[in-house]
Amino acid sequence: MLALIAATKPSSMNELAEKTGRAPSNLSRTLRTMERFGLVRFEKGAGKTRAPRVDYSDIILDVPLKRAAERLAM
Numbered sequence: 368m369l370a371l372i373a374a375t376k377p378s379s380m381n382e383l384a385e386k387t388g389r390a391p392s393n394l395s396r397t398l399r400t401m402e403r404f405g406l407v408r409f410e411k412g413a414g415k416t417r418a419p420r421v422d423y424s425d426i427i428l429d430v431p432l433k434r435a436a437e438r439l440a441m
Contacts, residue, residue, distance in 0.1 A: 376420070406421070407420065
């Protein structure tokens with residue numbers, strides 16, 4: 368979805384919902400979560416619309432596995 372947003376620069380959440388085939392309410396929840404993690408930001412669009420934006424071309428994910436290993440040992 369991040370690549371789609373970056374490539375197509377949808378003008379609204381509804382446009383992105385159409386492009387992804389996802390329900391707008393489901394997409395909205397997903398994008399709010401992504402916004403909290405700094406993966407997506409929103410621009411003010413026409414009227415009350417908000418347009419999702421991605422401001423980078425690559426993501427490097429650094430996930431510590433120590434906690435996962437500790438949970439498996441329990």
